[in-house]
Amino acid sequence: MLALRKLLMHFALAAMPLMGGGAQAAETPKGSLVIIGGALRGDNAPVWQRIVQLAGGKGARIAVFPSAAANPARSGQFIVGRLNQHGADAFLVPLAVKLEGSDFRKVAEDAALAASVRSAGGVYFSGGDQARITQAMVRADGSRSALLDAVWDVYRRGGVVAGTSAGAAIMSSTMFYEVKTVFSTLRSGVNEGREIAPGLGFIGDDIFIDQHLLTRGRFARMIPAMLKKGYKIGLGIDENTAMVIDSKRQVEIVGYKGALLIDLTRASTDPKAIGFNISGVNLSYLDRGDKYDIDQRRFIPSPEKVDGLLDPARPSLNLPIFTADILGPNAVIDLMEKLIDNAQKEAVGIAIGHPSEPLHELGFEFKFSKTGDSVGYSSSVAEAYSILNMRLDIRPIEIQYPLYRYK
DSSP: OHHHHHHHHHHHHHSHHHHSHHHHHTOOOOSEEEEEOSOOOTTOHHHHHHHHHHHTSTTOEEEEEOTTOSSHHHHHHHHHHHHHHTTOEEEEOOOOTTOTTOOHHHHHTOHHHHHHHHTSSEEEEOSSOHHHHHHHHBOTTSOBOHHHHHHHHHHHHTOEEEEETHHHHTTSSEEEOSOOOHHHHHHHOOOBTTTEEEOOOTTOSSEEEEESTTTTTTHHHHHHHHHHHTOSEEEEEOTTEEEEEOTTOEEEEEESSEEEEEEOTTOBOOTTSSSOOEEEEEEEEEETTOEEETTTTEEEOOGGGTTOBOOTTSOSBOOOOEESOTTSTTHHHHHHHHHHTBSOOEEEEEEOOOTTSTTTTEEEEEEEEEEEEEEEEEOSSSSOEEEEEEEEEEEEEEOOSSSOOOO
């Protein structure tokens, strides 16, 4: 792991000009991205079918990279099988740090394999550890291997690049690397080459991507990372769900749940405060079937929500909203859904660490507020919402231990 960290540190310092705006601004990919939040089920036909469709339809050749997996052979064969069940002609690319009996450095430069990938209509990156993807596909000097060049050719030409979990993390130019818990990220921040490292940057240099978002409360770790690297827009996708992003950067949500759009354009921090803080974060929740134009900042509700615009003068609820674990599974979207159709204007969530951790007395308050720009849509067929432009402020708070006292 130490050697891998040193490699990534070298990559971070030497390769950022290559992986950043200068190199990629000149490349104008005509293809699409399918960014999956992890835990993609085999029966999630809408996502699998969309990948095959974007790769060229029935018989489309799709190169499967199991590079991130702990068991690349098994993971790769499963993905190949699923894609083929939906009409593809998928094939395994044996490039993985963990693949026994194989030298990934030689495989990454194999001309025949690169030609095979280059002729495909799509590419799929498995889940696992995203650091294994960059280790396998990026040379020690930070330049692209022959196989990574081939993937970029597929994308530039109009093919699809898909990835789940770790395969989603590498889509932006910065990815999470050796990060611990969401709370520790809030408390201690992020450092280049440790908690964050360069990704492969398929989506461009201005959008930050994270995955397993709602299930694991990861929206809160996105914000410190975005601030550190200067991102204004972040997209976090939940499990068993995909963001399909076309060449015009129009997003469509496909699958089970949705994605959180984090906008820091008008956000600010107080450098004098002790502990992480930020004010004026703009949050939007894009549900399945919704579409969003990143460059135009334009939202299109799913067909089942077109007639479901909520009337703020006629809310369904009038009750205070509070959660003591805002980082818990789905807690952030549960709170946002209750607030958007509520006579109350604000809601509060709290995050605290374990008493045994350093700085255990430091906690955080998350205050969510409706503004004049906040908009909600409800589904006509299910209890599902789309939520636009909700304000979030995060501030440090002092936690008094013990949390309970006996008389």
